[in-house]
Amino acid sequence: MWMLYLVLGAPALHTYMQYRQDCGLLSFAFMIFGFTAAMVYDYFHHHDQYEIKKKWLFVSYLILAGIIYFLEFHQKGRVVDLHWLIRLL
Numbered sequence: 001m002w003m004l005y006l007v008l009g010a011p012a013l014h015t016y017m018q019y020r021q022d023c024g025l026l027s028f029a030f031m032i033f034g035f036t037a038a039m040v041y042d043y044f045h046h047h048d049q050y051e052i053k054k055k056w057l058f059v060s061y062l063i064l065a066g067i068i069y070f071l072e073f074h075q076k077g078r079v080v081d082l083h084w085l086i087r088l089l
Contacts, residue, residue: 001027021072022084028068032061 001023007013008020039057042050 001030024068024072025082028065031064035061 005020005023005027008016008023035057039050039053042053
């Protein structure tokens with residue numbers, strides 16, 4: 001999804017540009033799920049590493065979300081549309 005997000009920014013795929021934000025949000029969600037699965041694995045198999053990682057996990061999620069917001073949405077005056085996520089829940 002991350003690679004699709006990058007490709008959808010190319011001028012040749014301008015007709016599919018409306019799906020770029022959805023791909024970015026979905027790749028961000030997949031990344032969070034992957035990090036969380038790694039943390040669960042470390043909790044059961046490498047508890048010492050888990051204790052170190054859990055201190056920085058939430059902070060890194062906030063920093064990553066802030067970077068994505070300011071690079072992609074802040075300058076363009078867009079507000080992140082999360083209605084599709086609310087419909088899934």
